[in-house]
Amino acid sequence: MRVTEMMRYNSMTRVLTQLSSKQAKAAEQALTGSRIGAPSDDPMAAAQIVRLKSQRQELTEYREGMSTARGDIDYAENTLGQASDLMLRVKELAMQGANSTLPDEGRASLAQEVASLREEMVRLANTQGSRGYLFAGTNTTTLPWDANGNYAGNNESQMLEVGRGVTVAVSPSGPNAFNKPGGQNAFAVLNDLVTALQSNDLSGIQSSLDTIDDTHTQLVAERSRVGLTLDRLMSADSALEFAQGGLDKQTNELGAADPFEAYSASTTFAQALERAVAVSQQILNLGSLSRI
Numbered sequence: 001m002r003v004t005e006m007m008r009y010n011s012m013t014r015v016l017t018q019l020s021s022k023q024a025k026a027a028e029q030a031l032t033g034s035r036i037g038a039p040s041d042d043p044m045a046a047a048q049i050v051r052l053k054s055q056r057q058e059l060t061e062y063r064e065g066m067s068t069a070r071g072d073i074d075y076a077e078n079t080l081g082q083a084s085d086l087m088l089r090v091k092e093l094a095m096q097g098a099n100s101t102l103p104d105e106g107r108a109s110l111a112q113e114v115a116s117l118r119e120e121m122v123r124l125a126n127t128q129g130s131r132g133y134l135f136a137g138t139n140t141t142t143l144p145w146d147a148n149g150n151y152a153g154n155n156e157s158q159m160l161e162v163g164r165g166v167t168v169a170v171s172p173s174g175p176n177a178f179n180k181p182g183g184q185n186a187f188a189v190l191n192d193l194v195t196a197l198q199s200n201d202l203s204g205i206q207s208s209l210d211t212i213d214d215t216h217t218q219l220v221a222e223r224s225r226v227g228l229t230l231d232r233l234m235s236a237d238s239a240l241e242f243a244q245g246g247l248d249k250q251t252n253e254l255g256a257a258d259p260f261e262a263y264s265a266s267t268t269f270a271q272a273l274e275r276a277v278a279v280s281q282q283i284l285n286l287g288s289l290s291r292i
Helices: 003-032 043-097 104-125 174-178 186-198 202-255 259-290
Strands: 159-163 166-169
Touching (some): 043 159, 043 202, 104 174, 174 202, 186 202
């Protein structure tokens, strides 16, 4: 093969290779809907996409943390609801016991039920969530209350990062619910009622009604506070979800290929490649004839 023919052959090969590569790339864009298959396709856009995906992953991690916390907070709210309902039942029993016409045996039976409810209150106060004991503050691995109602936790709140530099207190307060400073000790209130019922102390039973109401009120107050925390986390999660949608939109706009345009380009390059192959065959055939 002479030099001129070799040059012609190499030139045709380059043209065919370039057309084949362009056709394959356009076909891939039409198929995947993405115009960036490698960073070299658009280095600046590719770098922006990496940054956007990193930001989205950060938001995902915040949302995952909030999802876990929301599960525990929702559980704590339900537990406090059970505890407040328990105190309403205790009040009913106390009111029955305060009836002077009730025989002594009746108060003894009421005392047994209140003692059972006290055990249930201890169980509720020692409820565990996915991150440890719900009402132990930050001391989540230690049983908060013993059978006598002595507290081993603390009143410090667990903090959750819901954004860069933004943290939210996400744990309920055990003391505020069950043993509020300056308020009522739920376990002591139940103990006193049991003692009054067992001893047929009508005056003691009557006086317990106010402390029972106070205990119920503080349980409801803590439940309300926990509910507000849950609402705040839900709002934060919705905001992060919206932000993720914005990041996804930016990412798609940077990397997306127009399907119609990509398909049209693929078709155009395919037709050009067919013509180039046909022309190349004719040229090569003519070259062969010239050597006969």
